Amino acid sequence: MSNMPELKIGVVAVSRDCFPESLSVNRRKALIDAYTKKYGEGTVYECLICIVESEIHMVQALEDVKKAGCNALVVYLGNFGPEISETLLAKHFDGPKMFVAAAEETQDNLTQGRGDAYCGMLNASYNLKLRGVKAYIPEYPVGTAEECADMIHEFEPIARAVVGLSDLKIISFGPRPLNFLACNAPIQQLYNIGVEIEENSELDLFEAYNKHEGDERIPAVVKEMEEELGAGNKKPEILPKLAQYEITLKDWVEEHRGYRKCVAIAGKCWPAFQTQFGFVPCYVNSRLTAQGIPVSCEVDIYGALSEFIGTVVSQDTVTLLDINNTVPADMYKESIEGKFPYTQKDTFMGFHCGNTASGKLAFCEMKYQMIMARSLPIEVTQGTLEGDIKPGDITFYRLQSTSDNVLRAYVAQGEVLPVATKSFGSIGVFAIPEMGRFYRHVLIEKNYPHHGAVAFGHFGKALFEVFKYIGVPVEEIGYNQPKGVRYPTENPWG
Structure with missing residues (x-):
């Protein structure tokens, strides 16, 4: 990478x-x-x-x-x-x-x-x-x-x-989308831990993208994409635009990294992105992340920071997902109960539109963004990489600054189960021991946003030490407490 x-x-x-x-x-x-x-x-x-x-x-x-x-x-x-x-x-x-x-x-x-x-x-x-x-x-x-x-x-x-x-610059484009205040956080803590940030307008990005029209490198990138997608290349007509966008981002990184050796991107992806660019950036985000340049969705600056940390620790591709929806009772009974040592409350679905790298999906297809297409023309929502996430060990984690500028983090180890999601997007059925209690007394209680970073493997020990080293107070590092160990805010009578 x-x-x-x-x-x-x-x-x-x-x-x-x-x-x-x-x-x-x-x-x-x-x-x-x-x-x-x-x-x-x-x-x-x-x-x-x-x-x-x-x-x-x-x-x-x-x-x-x-x-x-x-x-x-x-x-x-x-x-x-x-x-x-x-x-x-x-x-x-x-x-x-x-x-x-x-x-x-x-x-x-x-x-x-x-x-x-x-x-x-x-x-x-x-x-x-x-x-x-x-x-x-x-x-x-x-x-x-x-x-x-x-x-x-x-x-x-x-x-x-x-x-x-100490060598990282985060490049962001645009303010957080409307109704996504959860992804908005003060940047002071970035400077406190030695990270630089360059905030740009999405209009600057749009200008740079238009200047790359007809770039001679586009056909070669399109060919790479075709080879990667294989039979999943269901939207070949959108690949030239996606290739143009990928080249734009890479050039921006090289022109704006300054004295920093490492870069992560907090990208804009909606609501005006689709109508102006004519596509969604999910697949490009997945490709850059797989190459070692993490890209977060919805201008999630601390999401990009978390992805970078996980990439460096695991030396592997990571992803950023919504802690999204419950596993239906009938799916749990049919595919999980009695086969895996998890209660239904230990399970949930991690999802994003299509930003998970192809190498971390069990199968993949290029599609359109269904949620966005409910209010926009389908043709401008193309560019998602959809498929079920590969089963295996994972670490769900995030580093975050609160609205009042307190640095905190969480780490939880678990796995992606070999269960068909029967849904859309980049998505998987996740299981984390005591997830229900962790969800309530860490994620909700500590006001974390809906985005969590995912490293593919168990890296909780290293991530915990990284967070301690860079200055996160130990009491502000949440993890999924074992059964019988009560959270401070947990009602002792259940």
Whole structure:
């Protein structure tokens, strides 16, 4: 995928000067060997210039990892560690950082070979707080070389997301549509987490689109679309316009990204879009999202932001769906009850007009937008990519700023069931354990909009840590509480 941040993690070992430096030297080597053996080379850089015992060493290590092009840092406590120097290293490193510590190795060497990094991690965390330094600390941050290698691997999607956000510009077109105040949110929190935004008029976009009429690249894009759609190419006459629009957006991205390496788009799609452009942009949105440039519908700025985070974490295509409608009782009884471990309230349908990439659909066809066609000529509503979403694991999530500028998020893992939707649009039958309670006491109680981002796989652990790292208060990260664990607003008598 294009438009994704590249990650290089510098591993710096530290040592308290009253402990044998050899502990940190040997344990660092074992850590790098374990990581390379399991995950390969390229992502991790071993800082060999020194073991950090002093502030002078800290400066040397910092310069070394910067020179190596590292944009993420792992501070490895091979023994107790120097609480001042190691936290100064984290303070002065511009990028995401993680602290991990070495476990003791053998009962046969607990005199000269004991490192006490278990204790040192406590001092490190205390000093990080004193200096106001953010760092990712794993759930249990002390381990063998192999265990710490796994921790670094788990840090990678978190670090990628943080790096990506620092390099992200969201490009939006137009104000939110009428009666979609739910997608409207203050942009202050974007700046607070380091994201840039460029807001444009849809008239600017329309002008750029018209300037691309007859663009020599259109036939090649049409051919790509034909190959992708195959037998689902039910509206071939609309493909040249869609290709023209795709080229317009890509050119806009390149001309307007500025100094930012990554871009996401919050696009306008109605009500005037269809009558002026002559189509709906859903299929183009799906194609760009699959290429690594997430595009949200209805100028949903925080939807685009959420999609980008999920794309970087999963390194895969995501989608943005309405948390849309209930599963009918007869469908539940026929296709779900007794076959899957879900109540009817655990299920719902996720839907959008046609913005989900073809690779995430069980089948697809190019169609017109049925809801819009109820009040507009059918011919101007063509351009949706419709089909049932592929069964499999998913993570439903969103990062959002409230109307009063509070940053909050939710994460819930579940699956798309192999159940025919018998409906229209890009749509699937979703199941999330205890969804009914989550819907009431997180989504409704916390005033979330109807759009949720979907990552294809279980990425709740990484997303939770990303949200914590960028500053979402832990109490503002909602998730689907297990049965028997009550939400603060939940009536104890049911």
